[in-house]
Amino acid sequence: MFSGKTALITGASSGIGEQMARQLAAVGCNLILVARRTERLDSLAGELASVTVDVITADLSDPQAAEAVYAQTQAAGRQVDILINNAGFGFQKPLLSLPVADQLGMVDVNVRSLLALTQRFAAPMAQRGQGWVLNVSSVSAWFPIPGMVTYAASKACVLHLSRALHEELKPAGIVVTALCPGGTRTEFSSIARERMDPDLEKAMMPADVVAAAGLEALASGKAVVVPGALYRIMVSLVRVLPASWVTRLAGRVMGRHH
Numbered sequence: 001m002f003s004g005k006t007a008l009i010t011g012a013s014s015g016i017g018e019q020m021a022r023q024l025a026a027v028g029c030n031l032i033l034v035a036r037r038t039e040r041l042d043s044l045a046g047e048l049a050s051v052t053v054d055v056i057t058a059d060l061s062d063p064q065a066a067e068a069v070y071a072q073t074q075a076a077g078r079q080v081d082i083l084i085n086n087a088g089f090g091f092q093k094p095l096l097s098l099p100v101a102d103q104l105g106m107v108d109v110n111v112r113s114l115l116a117l118t119q120r121f122a123a124p125m126a127q128r129g130q131g132w133v134l135n136v137s138s139v140s141a142w143f144p145i146p147g148m149v150t151y152a153a154s155k156a157c158v159l160h161l162s163r164a165l166h167e168e169l170k171p172a173g174i175v176v177t178a179l180c181p182g183g184t185r186t187e188f189s190s191i192a193r194e195r196m197d198p199d200l201e202k203a204m205m206p207a208d209v210v211a212a213a214g215l216e217a218l219a220s221g222k223a224v225v226v227p228g229a230l231y232r233i234m235v236s237l238v239r240v241l242p243a244s245w246v247t248r249l250a251g252r253v254m255g256r257h258h
């Protein structure tokens, strides 16, 4: 379905975004790779030489970055058929021990840039009557997490935005899908400085499996996908357990800090 199209992937320099780039290239989809670490993007572009690959260096915590990324695609004459808002990170730190600038930096990357890029790239998709937007949220979207409050709330925002946009943009021919991974083996944990629950460690999923689940859901027009049976059970339990239990449990399992 995506052969001959062009996908712009944010956070393509590692983890889930890098795996999506590899999988899309394998089916003949051209790529625009976005992240801060240019050398990683250049080296990935070199490996994926069977398709056209552009690299854009951008720090998506900069409020002007989304506009600059869009302008660069325009200057290069590239049409974006598929937008993958994957760049994101979280800190596992209590609110009172993480400076507000760091808290807001998470919101800028995880939410602000995602929203700005979606608005920019969805407009021409709507004019063409076809497009795909894959937003990477998290299983954390279902859990308020004491010890990781801003990250969990930012991912809840991504999930809600995506669900609403799925309906709002459907008449324009645009599919919007939220990918909600549970624990996934990437560089995320070391950046979050997570103290991992041993049971959660065992349940970590490979990044390529999570990436494939997201792309498959996007191609089949789903609104939301949660890869992995364990994580689907976790999400369904949230609907039946009292909200205060869910919050306390999430804090115990995912919000422990150093």
Ligand SMILES: NC(=O)c1ccc[n+]([C@@H]2O[C@H](COP(=O)([O-])OP(=O)(O)OC[C@H]3O[C@@H](n4cnc5c(N)ncnc54)[C@H](OP(=O)(O)O)[C@@H]3O)[C@@H](O)[C@H]2O)c1
Binding pocket: 010, 011, 012, 013, 014, 015, 016, 017, 034, 035, 036, 037, 038, 040, 058, 059, 060, 061, 086, 087, 088, 089, 090, 109, 136, 137, 138, 139, 180, 181, 182, 183, 184, 185, 186, 187, 188, 189, 191
């Ligand atoms: N791993 C998990 O357990 C897990 C679970 C649920 C959801 N997720 C979500 O999955 C997505 C991908 O994360 P991952 O697990 O693949 O982690 P990762 O390996 O750390 O990859 C994160 C990507 O985001 C990019 N990024 C971070 N800050 C950026 C910034 N300011 N500007 C531009 N790019 C930035 C990084 O590139 P540069 O550093 O080169 O800029 C990197 O390519 C994130 O949205 C994350 O929240 C992950």
